[in-house]
Amino acid sequence: MSFAGKQARAPILVFFVLVLSAVMGAEPVPGFQSLEKIDAHLHVRYNGPEFLNQAASDNFKAVLIVVDHGDLPQQLKFIERQKAIHPNRFRFVTSFPVDRWNEAGWEQETLRLLDESFRSGAIGVKIWKNVGMELRDKEGRFVMIDNPRFDPVINFIEKHGKTLTGHLGEPRDCWLPFDQMASESNRRYYRSHPEYHMYQHPDFPSYEAQIGAVERMLEKHPKLRYVGCHVASVEWSLEKLGQMLDRFPNIAVDLAARIDDLQLHDREAVRQFFMKYQDRLLYATDLEIAEGQNPQAVCDRLHSRWTEEWKYFSTDQPVTIQGTEKKVQGLALPAEVLKKIYQTNARKWYPGI
Numbered sequence: 247m248s249f250a251g252k253q254a255r256a257p258i259l260v261f262f263v264l265v266l267s268a269v270m271g272a273e274p275v276p277g278f279q280s281l282e283k284i285d286a287h288l289h290v291r292y293n294g295p296e297f298l299n300q301a302a303s304d305n306f307k308a309v310l311i312v313v314d315h316g317d318l319p320q321q322l323k324f325i326e327r328q329k330a331i332h333p334n335r336f337r338f339v340t341s342f343p344v345d346r347w348n349e350a351g352w353e354q355e356t357l358r359l360l361d362e363s364f365r366s367g368a369i370g371v372k373i374w375k376n377v378g379m380e381l382r383d384k385e386g387r388f389v390m391i392d393n394p395r396f397d398p399v400i401n402f403i404e405k406h407g408k409t410l411t412g413h414l415g416e417p418r419d420c421w422l423p424f425d426q427m428a429s430e431s432n433r434r435y436y437r438s439h440p441e442y443h444m445y446q447h448p449d450f451p452s453y454e455a456q457i458g459a460v461e462r463m464l465e466k467h468p469k470l471r472y473v474g475c476h477v478a479s480v481e482w483s484l485e486k487l488g489q490m491l492d493r494f495p496n497i498a499v500d501l502a503a504r505i506d507d508l509q510l511h512d513r514e515a516v517r518q519f520f521m522k523y524q525d526r527l528l529y530a531t532d533l534e535i536a537e538g539q540n541p542q543a544v545c546d547r548l549h550s551r552w553t554e555e556w557k558y559f560s561t562d563q564p565v566t567i568q569g570t571e572k573k574v575q576g577l578a579l580p581a582e583v584l585k586k587i588y589q590t591n592a593r594k595w596y597p598g599i
């Protein structure tokens with residue numbers, strides 16, 4: 247067969263594959279490059295162009311999330327700078343500080359800050375695990391997310407049609423000793439962050455108290471649009487996570503930094519879970535770039551995470567579970583499910599992307 251003959255056959259083959267998949271009713275699985283994807287959970291603490299250039303070259307849009315951790319005003323400045331460089335490559339989720347919780351003016355000041363952020367384009371508001379794990383009231387008790395003082399703030403978010411994005415609680419591993427943790431990445435994280443390793447702080451709220459507070463908050467706000475970060479800290483049980491999604495139709499979850507936790511479950515059970523809850527899951531990584539880091543190294547890590555996880559969701563090939571030697575077979579999700587998880591769910595749960 248001549249080279250020219252081979253070339254002529256390729257389009258015919260593509261045509262037959264398309265006809266066959268149309269007859270079978272299944273869309274062909276898109277390529278990594280061809281599908282416009284959204285990473286629904288990234289952080290930027292720097293002024294350079296590289297991070298979002300990488301997103302552009304991998305056909306990703308980004309949701310950049312601001313966190314009430316340290317330098318909140320500075321993070322908003324980084325966002326403004328990124329807007330000037332990449333006006334259409336990302337949208338952002340704002341946040342608000344709780345360090346003046348015990349002062350009378352906290353609520354008014356918070357509503358003013360949120361109003362300002364919405365005017366400058368924020369599509370949602372992030373609440374972080376410092377609520378539930380650090381913040382205390384005047385009596386020294388932990389302040390949880392179902393505290394009534396949060397209600398006017400949550401009502402304000404709802405009234406403006408914005409999404410509440412909650413990283414509340416932690417993976418269940420956080421309450422376990424190192425040798426009983428399920429995930430290698432959790433073990434690594436708590437070794438370097440003993441302040442958040444709840445097993446070492448038995449006087450802090452329990453795992454059940456954290457999840458219970460979120461559920462009570464959701465009961466009070468049935469019309470709020472809520473995205474639970476890190477699969478709403480229910481990564482250890484697909485059954486429990488499914489029950490939570492069934493109970494609260496107004497919530498979705500992002501997969502940020504918990505794909506390796508999900509990979510520890512039975513592959514068929516995970517696949518069925520993704521099929522059943524295909525409208526409620528948002529692809530996300532939680533990767534970050536900060537000043538002082540080597541942008542090229544961070545972009546390489548971002549690219550490799552994106553391509554490796556795409557392989558896990560879109561093919562049945564073996565992929566390595568992050569931070570381990572273990573391999574797991576890819577989920578080979580159908581095209582329409584991939585498109586939801588990588589794109590349309592983020593648009594639906596974060597209007598304005």
Ligand SMILES: [Zn+2]
Nearest residue numbers: 287289311532
């Ligand atoms: Zn994050």
